[in-house]
Amino acid sequence: MIAILGSTSLIIYEIISHNLFRQFENNALKTATNAGLILDLVKHEHEEYFKPNDFNLTLKDLINRSEANINIANNNVYKNNPYFFGNQDISIQWLNEEKKVLVKEGNLIIQWEEFSPSKINKYYDYQNNLFSLILPIKNHKNDQLIGYIKIIESTGFLKNNLFWLKISLILGGGFALILTTGGAFLLTKQSLQPIIASFQELKQFTADASHELRTPLTVIKTSADLVLNNHEEISQDNLHKIKTIVSATEEMNILVNDLLLLARMDKEITEKEKFFIKLPLDEICEDLFDLLEVQAQSSQITLKCDLTPNLWIKGNASHVQRLLTNILSNALQYTPKKGKVIFTLKKELHWAIITVEDTGIGINSQELKNIFHRFWRGEGGRSHRKEGSGLGLAIAEKIAIHHGGKITVESVLSQGSTFRIYLPIIG
Ligand code: ADP
Secondary structure, eight states: OOOHHHHHHHHHHHHHHHHHHHHHHHHHHHHHHHHTTTHHHHHHHHHOOOTTTTTBBBBBHHHOOOOOHHHHHHHHHHHHOTTTOOTEEEEEEEOOOOOOOOESOOOOOOOOOOTTTSOOEEEEEETTTTTEEEEEEOOOTTTOOOEEEEEEEEEEHHHHHHHHHHHHHHHHHHHHHHHHHHHHHHHHHHHHHHHHHHHHHHHHHHHHHHHHHHHHHHHHHHHHHHHTTTTGGGHHHHHHHHHHHHHHHHHHHHHHHHHHHHHHHHHHHGOOOOOOOOEHHHHHHHHHHHHHHHHHHHHOOOOEEEEOOOOOEEOHHHHHHHHHHHHHHHHHSSSSSEEEEEEEEETTTTTEEEEEEOOOOOOOOOHHTTSSSSSOOOOHHHHHHHHHOOOOHHHHHHHHTTTEEEEEEEEEEETEEEEEEEEEEEE
């Protein structure tokens, strides 16, 4: 809209200013043509009444001295340009064929000597806001050059008009922009209403479906566990099948719980503050480190940590634990044996920054932009680890945003990844 309104205003400005200048030049030409009608007379009277040291002879002086004053006074210069005499914004000079000024009216001066005897000469002095037009005057009968009329006019009022035109266009454009933006906003809001409604319905459906699926899954799991408890009566073949049912149900339970968490956070984003309490972030990190150290040892990965004490945030404890667990356990899961994972907590301005740096499989740059998408799993990730739903990072990002923070990631394929979690600190 800004581009359209801006270019339209510019075109309008250019057209109007072009027309104003053309009109201005035409008026000057008309004045010069009228003044040209008495050049012959001026030349004649000038020869007769000119005193050698009288350099500033005006047309009025000449008329007063001349016997032919009636002729001149009745001439078109007066009739057609009544505004001319005494007008500070315009000057006329009558020049002979040698370009020497004979008489003049008005005090405007412009330095411009080079002009052609065969065409209308125009010149703008932008520094002093002046315009000058020189019209060569020829004898009607033999078409011989008899002299020139030089008009000098101030462009001040033109500039003033253009200045107000510019202001009107800017104000008008601004007003039009506000109106169109408001209109566009209302129209977009109205047209998006059905999409937003169906999006909400979809979120509600995911939340309801995951919630409803939890009960039958629990029933399947409990029943399968009960059968397993009496495994003496079951054949080896069936025992294996039931174990598969139990582990598949557990996996499905995790998936359904993850989906429910995401759906709930989608819905609750506006009333998040209600469930938030003050949390010691360093202690949560320490507990997590203690918990995952065992996993790191069993995977032969060196896990190091460096935690700044006394960092407090406002949030939901289980969600923050979930966020950190997802990132740190990913680092351990996607780092091969003998690798290294460094877990740090630092304060920077009003942010607590948790950095998880690993020397794992890394992610290539094309895949990096998809990393927080739901159900997305990287090529390398899938071949390194069969299990996984692709929901871990989506949940982590959602929780970080829910807490007023963000997650960033840098990664180099086959060299490792660095995840940074930013959470706003309090106190
Ligand atoms: P999941 O781990 O269940 O597959 P996530 O959402 O946690 O799901 O991760 C999505 C994908 O991002 C993984 O499948 C993997 O390809 C990639 N990924 C996540 N963390 C790392 C990491 N530290 N190093 C390399 N790849 C990672």
